[in-house]
Amino acid sequence: MDGLSGLVLPAHPQPKDDEIFSSWLCRIAQANGLKLHTLEVQVWGRGKEIWTRDIDRSVDDPTLTRIASLCGTSFERAHATTLRGLEGLIFEKIVMGNSPWILPAAVYHRTRRRPFMQFCPACLAGDKIPYYRRSWRLALATFCDTHSVMLHDCCPRCQAPVMFYRQELGDRWSSDFGTLSLCTTCRFDLRETDTEKVVIFDRDALLTLRMQMRYLDLGWTFTDKQIFQYSQLYFDVLRNLIQKMMSPWSKRKASAVLSPGLN
Ligand SMILES: [Zn+2]
Ligand SMILES: [Zn+2]
Structure with missing residues (x-):
């Protein structure tokens, strides 16, 4: 079964940039x-x-x-x-x-x-x-x-x-x-496939999103308040934050702030 063992294939394509x-x-x-x-x-x-x-x-x-x-x-x-x-x-x-x-x-x-x-x-x-x-x-x-x-x-x-x-x-x-x-x-x-242009509501938010992808190349990151030596710590914080924002309590609170008359 080891027909290819020890061989380099005739054609050996290398992984492209970011290829999975x-x-x-x-x-x-x-x-x-x-x-x-x-x-x-x-x-x-x-x-x-x-x-x-x-x-x-x-x-x-x-x-x-x-x-x-x-x-x-x-x-x-x-x-x-x-x-x-x-x-x-x-x-x-x-x-x-x-x-x-x-x-x-x-x-x-x-x-x-x-x-x-x-x-x-x-x-x-x-x-x-x-x-x-x-x-x-x-x-x-x-x-x-x-x-x-x-x-x-x-x-x-x-x-x-x-x-x-x-x-x-x-x-x-x-x-x-x-x-x-x-x-x-x-x-x-x-x-x-038809393409859909990104609609930019907030340039700072766009910059943050762009930087988040760059952090994966760097392996470390920073915010305006803190340097994260290990970028996964930043993503852990971000994930916790999102989970908290998505909790029923937070949604109720946000909706009370945004639409006080409805609560
Ligand atoms: Zn199809
Ligand atoms: Zn593209």
């Missing part, structure tokens, strides 16, 4: 004319159903090492494609089940029951080979800072979640993925 692991895996298979299933068997062995899990969250270090060596990529770069690579940046440790800030995949067999992967149509359209960004799995990301448009979270034609890894499942013999930008439910090309 599952997208990179699909592109590796695609670039080598392999069925995704064939590559999976070589890496994981037979009988492993990797798409019945959230592979971007659960891929382990030995597997990452193997894929990195197939592509002549460093382990660190491969690790940075995974959601675990966000440990110490946005949360301390990734946990099974729901992790803070990550859109849950809600896996059901090989399908996803609700949107978990967002996308910017303009980013996909601008890619030479369309790929999916790790930051699009984050609940923090609501718009594309490059194109100033809102992110989408499902196919605009059929409303199915984005499941680009299913491209070839309809034809088990085919290694032809087409482009990863095709909706695997109705074949709509997500690059053609």
Whole structure:
């Protein structure tokens, strides 16, 4: 089964900027004319159903090492494609089940029951080979800072979640993925999704949102009152704040302040 052991594949695409692991895996298979299933068997062995899990969250270090060596990529770069690579940046440790800030995949067999992967149509359209960004799995990301448009979270034609890894499942013999930008439910090309410009109500709020995404690159952050040596501490505080604001007590209080006559 170790047909690819010790080899660097003929084509070894490197992870693109901010590319998420599952997208990179699909592109590796695609670039080598392999069925995704064939590559999976070589890496994981037979009988492993990797798409019945959230592979971007659960891929382990030995597997990452193997894929990195197939592509002549460093382990660190491969690790940075995974959601675990966000440990110490946005949360301390990734946990099974729901992790803070990550859109849950809600896996059901090989399908996803609700949107978990967002996308910017303009980013996909601008890619030479369309790929999916790790930051699009984050609940923090609501718009594309490059194109100033809102992110989408499902196919605009059929409303199915984005499941680009299913491209070839309809034809088990085919290694032809087409482009990863095709909706695997109705074949709509997500690059053609209408874009919606970000409406800016408050420039300071926009700046804060932009900075929050930058904190993930820096690994540390600051507010006007405090420096956070570890950016996950900032996100912990932010999450607590949001939870408090969303509590029934806070909502009642806010509504009493905003509409005193109605209470
Ligand atoms: Zn974009
Ligand atoms: Zn669709």
